[in-house]
Amino acid sequence: NGLITIDPGYKNTGSCESAITFLDGEKGVLRYRGYPIEQLAEKADFLEVAYALIFGDLPTKQQLDKFHADIKSKAILDDDVKKILDAFPKSAHPMGVLSSLTSALTAFNPSSVNVDSEEEMYNAIVKIMGKFPIIVAWTMRKKQGLPLTYSTNSLGYVENIMKMMFQSPNEDYVVNPIIRDALDKLLILHADHEQNCSTSTVRIVGSSHAGLFASLSAGISALWGPLHGGANQAVLEMLEAIKQDGGDTKKYMAKAKDKNDPFRLMGFGHRVYKNFDPRAKIIKKAADEVLNDLGVNDPILDIARSLEAEALKDPYFVDRKLYPNVDFYSGIIYRAMGIPVEMFTVMFAMGRLPGWIAQWKEMRLNKEPIGRPRQIYTGENERNFKTIDNR
Ligand code: CMC
Numbered sequence: 100n101g102l103i104t105i106d107p108g109y110k111n112t113g114s115c116e117s118a119i120t121f122l123d124g125e126k127g128v129l130r131y132r133g134y135p136i137e138q139l140a141e142k143a144d145f146l147e148v149a150y151a152l153i154f155g156d157l158p159t160k161q162q163l164d165k166f167h168a169d170i171k172s173k174a175i176l177d178d179d180v181k182k183i184l185d186a187f188p189k190s191a192h193p194m195g196v197l198s199s200l201t202s203a204l205t206a207f208n209p210s211s212v213n214v215d216s217e218e219e220m221y222n223a224i225v226k227i228m229g230k231f232p233i234i235v236a237w238t239m240r241k242k243q244g245l246p247l248t249y250s251t252n253s254l255g256y257v258e259n260i261m262k263m264m265f266q267s268p269n270e271d272y273v274v275n276p277i278i279r280d281a282l283d284k285l286l287i288l289h290a291d292h293e294q295n296c297s298t299s300t301v302r303i304v305g306s307s308h309a310g311l312f313a314s315l316s317a318g319i320s321a322l323w324g325p326l327h328g329g330a331n332q333a334v335l336e337m338l339e340a341i342k343q344d345g346g347d348t349k350k351y352m353a354k355a356k357d358k359n360d361p362f363r364l365m366g367f368g369h370r371v372y373k374n375f376d377p378r379a380k381i382i383k384k385a386a387d388e389v390l391n392d393l394g395v396n397d398p399i400l401d402i403a404r405s406l407e408a409e410a411l412k413d414p415y416f417v418d419r420k421l422y423p424n425v426d427f428y429s430g431i432i433y434r435a436m437g438i439p440v441e442m443f444t445v446m447f448a449m450g451r452l453p454g455w456i457a458q459w460k461e462m463r464l465n466k467e468p469i470g471r472p473r474q475i476y477t478g479e480n481e482r483n484f485k486t487i488d489n490r
Contacts, residue, residue: 103473110370113294115302115467119152119457120293124371129378131291132156140381145286146256149453152291153224153460166225167256173229174250174259177207180234184241193238193445194323200234201227202316212310220463223311224456232256235449236263239442257283260449265437277392278436284385285429288378289447291454295370297321297328298451298458303470305459318455319448325365328426328447334366335430335440338399341406346398348406356415366427367410368419378425386428386435395435403428 106112121130129136132151139148143157150158150166158166183203187196204227205212211223229250237247248263258274261282266272292298301318305311322328341351355364369376390397407423410416430443438446 103475105475108370109299114299114470115294115462116465117293117458117461118155119461120291120454122293122371124369124373127372127375127377127380129292136288136377137381140284140287143287144255144257145283145290145450148287148290149228149456152453152457169221169225170229170256171250171252173226174233174252176230176233176237180204180207181237181247184237184247187241189242189244192323193242193442194319194329194448196238196241197234197445197448198316198319198323200238201231201312201319204230204234205310205312208312211312213308214311214463217464220311220460224460227312227315227456228452231452232260232263232449235260235445238445239264239439242439242441255279257286277389281385281389281432282436284381285432285446286450288381288425288429289450289454291451291457295327296324298455301455301459302462302467305462306467306470311456311459314459315452315455318451322448322451323444328444328451330365330424330426331430331433331443331447332440334403334426335399335434335443337365338402338406338431341402342399346402348402348409352406352409352413356413364406364410364416364421366423367416368421369424372422372424373420375422376424379423379427382425382428382432383423386431389432390435393435397431397435400431403431 119132121133122128131139131148132155134143134151134157146167147157147163150163154162180200180203183200184196187199208223208226210219211226214220214223233250240247246268248266251259251262254262254274257279261274261279262272294302297318300321301314304317305314325333337351341348344350351362351364354360354362355367386400389395390400407427410421410423416422426447429447430440433443433446434440
């Protein structure tokens with residue numbers, strides 16, 4: 100026991116070497132495979148970023164076309180998956196449904212479990228890249244009581260997601276380029292973030308050689324919590340509550356600072372970024388543009404702006420280096436797109452999918468040992484068993 104040091108929350112413990120994502124929390128730098136997040140958000144599309152994360156570099160046109168064609172060939176779900184979806188109550192949280200259905204895919208694709216060669220890995224990867232958007236769309240349509248939709252091969256990856264999510268029954272779907280560009284950007288900004296809670300979960304579950312889909316399902320459950328991806332839903336609910344309460348941001352700032360009040364300013368603070376979150380900067384600008392382009396006037400954007408302005412000059416937040424994170428403004432954009440609040444974390448999962456896959460693949464190819472932290476035991480010393488009537 101004397102040799103073990105405890106590091107609660109692994110604040111200073113590295114778990115692996117990784118060549119995927121570089122993050123400098125002091126300087127607010129984020130790069131995927133060496134490419135600055137600002138350039139990717141501005142110029143790339145989500146599928147090419149996914150390719151870069153998973154395979155190491157941006158694809159040529161030919162590589163991207165092949166990757167997309169392979170994904171499209173797997174973009175179908177077994178009819179029995181629908182029966183599982185049907186069995187959930189309408190009130191079920193979409194993240195629970197997403198995690199369950201992702202895990203259930205293992206049953207319908209048993210060959211995706213024991214994957215050792217790169218070819219077997221590739222097959223599992225294109226399968227989940229093809230099937231996941233359908234599950235995402237179905238969780239939303241189930242919630243809304245809408246008929247289920249299917250993949251359209253002629254569309255781009257993100258356009259296909261949009262069509263499956265937003266198509267009204269008996270109507271042709273026309274892709275709105277403003278929404279497509281904004282969604283592309285959001286998915287790219289969420290695509291990887293090195294060893295965060297859900298990614299570490301995917302790596303540690305995968306390290307037991309559980310299959311890719313089971314590992315992803317565990318990652319989805321980790322992402323669900325409000326301290327992690329669930330913060331985007333929590334932010335919007337908080338902003339809405341402040342609006343209902345007359346827009347008194349000062350009152351909520353005081354609550355956030357009160358150590359006897361469990362309330363936290365959701366969408367603020369980050370384990371690694373101690374200066375600013377570069378994703379939040381891009382998303383804040385995008386929120387302004389998207390709402391403007393769509394002609395949406397959402398009063399909660401003003402509430403968000405004034406909360407941010409107050410926090411940035413408040414000693415409590417300044418001393419603790421608490422800044423808006425990726426989740427602070429993203430929900431405002433999702434809402435402007437017509438996505439229900441309970442779906443926000445599902446959208447985060449959609450974006451994070453290639454990052455999780457890349458990290459799982461790297462962990463397997465590096466032949467990392469099973470993840471197995473130690474502990475310092477603080478329980479009883481040895482004692483003798485007592486029969487039930489002697490306790
Ligand atoms: N509101 C008020 N106080 C806060 C907040 C906040 N949002 N975040 C941190 N603090 C305080 C905290 O109480 C502590 O104060 P003290 O030193 O007096 O005890 C100090 O700041 C350090 O916080 P911590 O909880 O020890 O820091 P952490 O690195 O363990 O947690 C965090 C990071 C992101 C979980 C936390 O900042 C938080 O709960 N933020 C709100 C939830 C949120 O927005 N999560 C999304 C994170 S980014 C996307 C993602 O990961 O999915």
